[in-house]
Amino acid sequence: MIKKMIFFLAIGLSASALHASPSYVGPSGCSNCHKDEFADWQKSKHAEAFDLLLPGKRKGAKKKANLDPDKDYTTDEKCLKCHTTGFRKDGGFVSVSATPELKGISCEVCHGPGSDYRNIHKEKRLEFTRAEVQAAGQTYGSLDPTVCKKCHGHPDTPFKSSVDPKYTDDVQALLKNNVRAFHSYYEVDGKH
DSSP states (O other), X not given: OHHHHHHHHHHHHHHXXXXXXXXXXXXXXXXXXXXXHHHHHHTSTTXXXXXXXXXXXXXXXXXHTTOOTTSOOTTOHXXXXXXXXXXXXXXXXXXXXXXGGGBSOOHHHHHOOOHHHHHHHHXXXXXXXXXXXXXXXXXXXXXXXXXXXXXXXXXXXXXOTTTOTTSOOOHHHHHHHOGGGSOXXXXXOSOO
């Protein structure tokens, strides 16, 4: 009886491990190979998104959106889900002290949690296909507008086009007009 229980427990644990959601690895998991993209991102609006939640930042924009410009929004859950990476998800942002590398909008917000597809990157180097990494959870904000719309167009955002036309949820316009928001597109080597 005990052997059967151990057997089924082992099978159950193996099955749950196979179906576990990918987890976040943080920007340091991407920066060794994607140096140019990482350097661009470090200077981007997305990298600094968490800092906009601090008191005194972007006072005019906050006033237009009926927010208190002197309030600290760094613990407001409505804000954290779009101003951090992986808030409340496996391996994602917990707090500034626990997961400082995940404050701001880093690689995995646009490309998905990296634990699974990163293994493919490491194993196959430049010889993997986009289909392989997409099957492992990698996303491409520039190809799939739903990636950007998770935040740009989210019902909780106070920054809507009714506040200012620049707050559009037209993802193609965002991508075209805001190259400084993320990273430049670089030619890829290999099949990917």
